[in-house]
Amino acid sequence: MRPLRLLTALTGTPSPLGTRPQTPAAPVRVAPVSLSGAGGTAPAPDRPRARARLRAWAELLRVSALFTVPGDALAGAAAAGLRPGRGTALAAGASLCLYEAGMALNDWADREEDAVDRPHRPIPSGRVAPGAALAAAGALTAAGLALAARAGRPALAVASGLAATVWAYDLHLKHTKLGPAAMASARTLDLLLGATATVATMSAEGGRSVATSAEGGRRVATSAEGGRGGATSPARSAAAHVPSAALPAALALGAHTYAVTAVSLHEAHGGSTRAPLAALAGVAGIGAAVLRGRPSPGEPPRTPAERLLLPALVAAYLRTSGVPVLHAALNPSPPLTQRAVGGGIRAMIPLQAALTARAGAPLGGLAVMGLVPLARALSRKVSPT
Numbered sequence: 001m002r003p004l005r006l007l008t009a010l011t012g013t014p015s016p017l018g019t020r021p022q023t024p025a026a027p028v029r030v031a032p033v034s035l036s037g038a039g040g041t042a043p044a045p046d047r048p049r050a051r052a053r054l055r056a057w058a059e060l061l062r063v064s065a066l067f068t069v070p071g072d073a074l075a076g077a078a079a080a081g082l083r084p085g086r087g088t089a090l091a092a093g094a095s096l097c098l099y100e101a102g103m104a105l106n107d108w109a110d111r112e113e114d115a116v117d118r119p120h121r122p123i124p125s126g127r128v129a130p131g132a133a134l135a136a137a138g139a140l141t142a143a144g145l146a147l148a149a150r151a152g153r154p155a156l157a158v159a160s161g162l163a164a165t166v167w168a169y170d171l172h173l174k175h176t177k178l179g180p181a182a183m184a185s186a187r188t189l190d191l192l193l194g195a196t197a198t199v200a201t202m203s204a205e206g207g208r209s210v211a212t213s214a215e216g217g218r219r220v221a222t223s224a225e226g227g228r229g230g231a232t233s234p235a236r237s238a239a240a241h242v243p244s245a246a247l248p249a250a251l252a253l254g255a256h257t258y259a260v261t262a263v264s265l266h267e268a269h270g271g272s273t274r275a276p277l278a279a280l281a282g283v284a285g286i287g288a289a290v291l292r293g294r295p296s297p298g299e300p301p302r303t304p305a306e307r308l309l310l311p312a313l314v315a316a317y318l319r320t321s322g323v324p325v326l327h328a329a330l331n332p333s334p335p336l337t338q339r340a341v342g343g344g345i346r347a348m349i350p351l352q353a354a355l356t357a358r359a360g361a362p363l364g365g366l367a368v369m370g371l372v373p374l375a376r377a378l379s380r381k382v383s384p385t
Helices: 003-011 047-061 063-068 070-079 086-109 111-117 130-150 153-171 179-206 234-264 274-292 304-330 334-346 348-358 362-369 372-379
Strands: 210-212 219-221
Touching: 047 063, 047 086, 063 086, 063 334, 063 348, 063 372, 070 086, 070 179, 070 234, 070 348, 070 362, 086 111, 086 130, 086 153, 086 179, 130 153, 153 179, 179 234, 234 274, 234 304, 234 334, 234 348, 274 304, 274 334, 274 348, 304 334, 304 348, 304 362, 334 348, 334 372, 348 362, 348 372
Parallel strands: none
Antiparallel strands: 210 219
């Protein structure tokens, strides 16, 4: 044997001179080592599935409509003549929970009907289990009542009435002639919840007989001194004052809700011209009533900024709600009717802003209007209806 070949045979090293290339050995595979010490490797999270589940719950809870809720508490506080405080924040949190509870309960109660008319909804499509939706409704209701309880017994009483109205509507009343009235009552109570919680917590914590709003120097008596002879507790005396002070604003919001709910009864099949026309008349009447509002006797006149801001906010309300309702009246097709309902839901924000500004809190009204672009952006991804 030649020396070179002998060397190759002994060492396993291929000859560089005139020999055929050898097939490289297969690489040695090394098992991955888990850093957690549990052995093996953790599977990568299924991000598409998690996003799909999150989107299903966002559709079930109609999260794009959430931005129409905090303005109730702010408008209620302003209608009571008070600046927002801890009670206002608690009322807003309770309202958000109760609103979302109503959304989950609504789809649970309508699961059989949606299987025919809206098979793409989360429950009939199988993306959310019916039991999970019902459990979420119960948990959110409990959370809302717990938050209201922290604002005092008067706020808890109003929140309990609101929760009972929501459950009664979803489980029975929405299929009756009392459906629109029940929804209107829910929004009316929601604004009163903001007023009651704000006054009750301010009276309990501040102990002052007169509260001054953040803007405009307006004053409202809260009877925090305890009434005649100190026989009435501050919170109870203050809460007793709230309905009369905040009721006009609450009724305006309730009237708008009634009109939108009446239109929503036809969004699945369309065909109704009467409901959009009635809603259009209602929207115009509400806008005129808000514009005609005057400061209460003894309050200082409105500033030029307030006099300019209020018409602008009312115009935004009329444009957001009135234009799609007019289109639905001219062509009552399901898509245009659904668009009118969505516009009516979003129009609650400028209405709340107008009610807040009319009560002497222009900065609060502008803060509420800041929710409009957020609601509009999210409604492009998740329908509010």
